[in-house]
Every structure is written in structure tokens, then in C-alpha cells.
Amino acid sequence: MDNSSKERCIQCRLIIQDCLCRDISAFWAEHKITLLTSKKEERIISNTGRLLRWMLENISTVYIGEKGWEKEVEWEITRSDYTPVILYPTPPVCDGQIIMEKLGKPLNIFVLDTSWKNARRWLHKPILMNLKKIGLKTDMPSGYYLRKHSVESYLCTFQAVTAVMAELGTKDFASVSFQINEKFKLWVKSLARERGLTIKTTRH
Numbered sequence: 001m002d003n004s005s006k007e008r009c010i011q012c013r014l015i016i017q018d019c020l021c022r023d024i025s026a027f028w029a030e031h032k033i034t035l036l037t038s039k040k041e042e043r044i045i046s047n048t049g050r051l052l053r054w055m056l057e058n059i060s061t062v063y064i065g066e067k068g069w070e071k072e073v074e075w076e077i078t079r080s081d082y083t084p085v086i087l088y089p090t091p092p093v094c095d096g097q098i099i100m101e102k103l104g105k106p107l108n109i110f111v112l113d114t115s116w117k118n119a120r121r122w123l124h125k126p127i128l129m130n131l132k133k134i135g136l137k138t139d140m141p142s143g144y145y146l147r148k149h150s151v152e153s154y155l156c157t158f159q160a161v162t163a164v165m166a167e168l169g170t171k172d173f174a175s176v177s178f179q180i181n182e183k184f185k186l187w188v189k190s191l192a193r194e195r196g197l198t199i200k201t202t203r204h
């Protein structure tokens with residue numbers, strides 16, 4: 001039987017025997033994540049935005065292109081309990097911590113959960129253009145080798161979000177980040193094994 005016909009966990013999408021969903025409780029982060037994705041992206045087994053949705057609690061998803069998506073984005077931007085920012089893959093960007101200190105509110109971080117090619121297109125949507133851009137300060141190695149990266153420094157959604165949470169000094173995140181990252185590594189390993197891929201270590 002090939003892997004495509006095996007029964008999969010609906011959450012982590014691994015074949016049932018490899019499911020990683022047990023013994024994990026979602027973490028409530030002070031900063032909110034607004035994932036911008038598409039129905040097509042979500043169906044891809046190696047999509048990592050989905051992992052964030054079961055590991056984090058303060059997260060919502062907007063499907064770009066679906067009916068009413070712009071209204072949803074607008075609502076997220078205008079809510080008063082957070083400062084909206086977008087996690088931007090390339091400089092120039094602002095320092096998220098400085099924005100926080102200045103405005104005294106946690107961030108609502110918009111994250112594009114898609115390929116680099118789509119992300120570039122989505123970033124030009126007028127509704128997203130006026131958001132303050134934040135980025136990652138440190139260059140980190142990608143531990144995700146399931147898809148071909150067209151841009152070397154483009155981290156998968158999962159790693160980009162956990163890295164930004166750590167950099168922002170998110171309250172209590174340090175105590176769960178090890179466990180979260182270990183789950184991620186296991187998940188990549190299981191999918192790679194299914195696909196007969198070998199582990200590559202990427203250096204930047």
C-alpha cells in the first residue's frame with residue numbers, strides 16, 4: 001500500500017501510526033497570529049501553518065481569495081487590543097519590540113502561509129501594504145527540507161513564527177519553545193521518511 005492511500009490524522013496529517021498530536025497542549029501567546037493562507041495551500045500535506053494552528057491558541061486564519069477575506073483582514077487590522085504588523089521576509093523592516101514599547105500593546109502578527117512566489121504576490125495586495133513590517137533579526141538555519149526553496153533564506157511558516165515569538169521575548173514562550181520545536185523536527189522527520197527523503201543540513 002502506498003502512502004497516499006493510508007489513513008492520516010486530520011490534524012498533523014501524518015499517517016496514523018506516526019501521529020504527533022498526543023500530549024501537546026496549545027500555548028496561548030500574548031501576541032496574536034493572523035495566518036493568511038489559501039484553501040489550496042491548506043490541502044498540502046507539508047503545509048506548516050496547520051502545525052501552528054494546533055500548537056498555538058491565539059491564532060486565526062484568513063483564506064485569501066475566499067468570499068469576505070478582505071473584510072476579515074480589515075477587522076483584524078482595526079481591532080484595538082493589538083498593534084497590527086506583518087512578518088516580512090525581506091528588509092527594510094521595523095523592530096517589533098520597539099513597536100510594542102512605543103504603543104504599549106501586544107502585536108497582531110500577519111503571517112503569509114504560502115510559497116515564496118505567492119507571498120510576493122500577496123504582499124502587494126493594497127489592504128496589506130500599509131501594515132508596519134517586522135522581520136527576523138537573526139539568520140537561522142532551515143530545518144525544513146520537504147519543499148524546494150526558491151529563496152534560500154525563506155523559512156517555512158512554522159519556523160518563521162516560532163523564531164519571531166522568541167525574538168520578541170514573548171511571555172512564557174521560552175518554556176514551551178523547546179517542546180514545540182522538537183515536535184516540529186519529529187513531524188518533518190516522519191514526513192521525510194514517508195517520502196524517502198534524507199535529512200539535509202542547510203547552512204546559511
Ligand SMILES: [Zn+2]
Nearest residue numbers: 009012019021
Ligand atoms: Zn496527528
